[in-house]
Amino acid sequence: MKVHRDEVQTGCIVEKDIMGMTANLIIPKNTVLNDEHIKILRAFNITEVTIEKTKADGHNYRPKQMPTPTDAAVKEQTSAESLIGANTDKGFTSTYLKTVEEFKKEFTNWQSGTPINIAKMREITLPLVKTVEQNKFLIYSLNQYSTKKEYLYHHPVAVSILSAMIGKKLGLKSGQVNQLALAGVLADCGMAKVSTYILNKEKPLSENEFQEIKLHTANGYKMVKDSPLLKPEAKLAIFQHHERFDGTGYPTSEKSDRIHLYSQIIGIADVFHAMTSERIYRSRQPIFKVLDMISRDLFGKFDIKVVNALMKLVGDLDIGTAVKLSTGDYGEVVYTKANAFTKPIVKLNNNEELLDLSQKKDVYITEVLG
The missing domain is CATH 2.30.30 (SH3 type barrels.)
Incomplete structure (x- = not known):
């Protein structure tokens, strides 16, 4: 939607590139706007901006001067939506952010001891994967939606998508790709057993705190082990996704072919999204710089065919891009x-x-x- 510059709010997501008078790009699409971006809009005399209907926090954009709707107006709007269909495609950004909100609700339930609903996770995850399969370019926006505060909920959704796409690049069958997507979104489900103090800590973790974090792989496996909707290899990937090819990972320091392919795929997707995203005590790095770092600094940590699959998926840009x-x-x-x-x-x-x-x-x- 097009809005006046003065109605732009922090957290709004740019739907179309914002260009200057000389046709130079000022702010790229998919950027989550902050106070500095809004100052830039004024400095470049940009009067109109096209933004997504949904903000980065998952809530719909609402102009500041718009009055709160009455109950009657809400009912009228709901009725109108039912006529055109509640599931009308509102774009990938809106769907992605709503998926993150749904995941957050599920995660909160797990923290309270509620069992994981695998069918629900399939319902909220697989449609996103199918959308990205049809438009690979959406991968480049995954790291832009995440914020430091909400990283815990964005990360599993992005890892799910990336894992499925890497699996597809490796030639895995549709059913295997779906299992990878589920294992990816559930890889960190064991974090629900970690104390909220540690999850929200804004400083580097102590050794004891990191040891508690490392328990999330075993706890996650316990949370899914009895589910008939997950294949054994998907459950194993949840347990193993922090293992490394050279034996330096955890929880059991497995090496090379003792680490399942699914575990390798989710592991590299996990590292890639983490390094390219804003986290509580680490700033995000540019995607292509991270690809270079993975191929150079993490050499030997992952099976070379998995590394190459990531490189081809993300790094192989079409001519004219x-x-x-x-x-x-x-x-x-x-x-x-x-x-x-x-x-x-x-x-x-x-x-x-x-x-x-x-x-x-x-x-x-x-x-x-x-």
């Missing part, structure tokens, strides 16, 4: 080398220079713009 570089320049991908997915050749917009990122170690893509 618009990108922003760490130099501040904008351009488009003109060629991707088979052995350097994260470092394509980019044609710069300002002077049409061809820049081979594989020859520029300190230059990387910071945003994929479409």
Whole structure:
């Protein structure tokens, strides 16, 4: 929806790129607006902005001057919605944020001791996976929705989507991909058994606190082990997703082929989304910088075929894809080398220079713009 700049609120999500007078991108789509963004809108004299109907917290956008509706108005609106269909597609962003809200409710129930409803998790998770399967570009927005305060609820939903997409890239069958999606969204269900003090702590954890966090894999397995709707390999992935190929992971320091493929996939999806997202005591890193870090700094931690699947899924950009570089320049991908997915050749917009990122170690893509 289009709104006046003065009606924009923090937490609103940009639906379309915001461009300046010189056609340079100012704020990319899918950005969650904060006070600094609103100042930028005024500085560049941007008077109108297109935003999503749903804010980052999952609530519908409501202009400040809009009066609170009466009971009669609410009934009238509900009646109108029933005529056009309550499940009308309102876009991926709205669906994603509502899924996160549904997950949050389920997580809160688990904290109170309620058993996991696997059928419910299928219902809220698999439609998102199907949507992303039809439009891979949506992957690049997953890390932008998460906030430090709500990371605990965004992370499992994003890991579910990424795990399913990596599995699909590896050639797994539809049923296997669905099991991966379920295992991904439930991988951290054991966090419901961790004290809220630790979950909300804004400083690095002590050793004892980290030891309590590490129990979430075993606790998660206990929470799902009796469910007939999860395959044994999916349950194992929930237990093993923090194991590492070189034996440095937990809870049992398994190595190489003793770590199931599902565990490997969810493990790398977990690391990738965590590193690219805002967390309580860590800032998010640009997607393509993280891909380089995974291939370089985490070499040997994951099976190479799983790493390559992630690289191909996220790093293999189509020719013509618009990108922003760490130099501040904008351009488009003109060629991707088979052995350097994260470092394509980019044609710069300002002077049409061809820049081979594989020859520029300190230059990387910071945003994929479409």
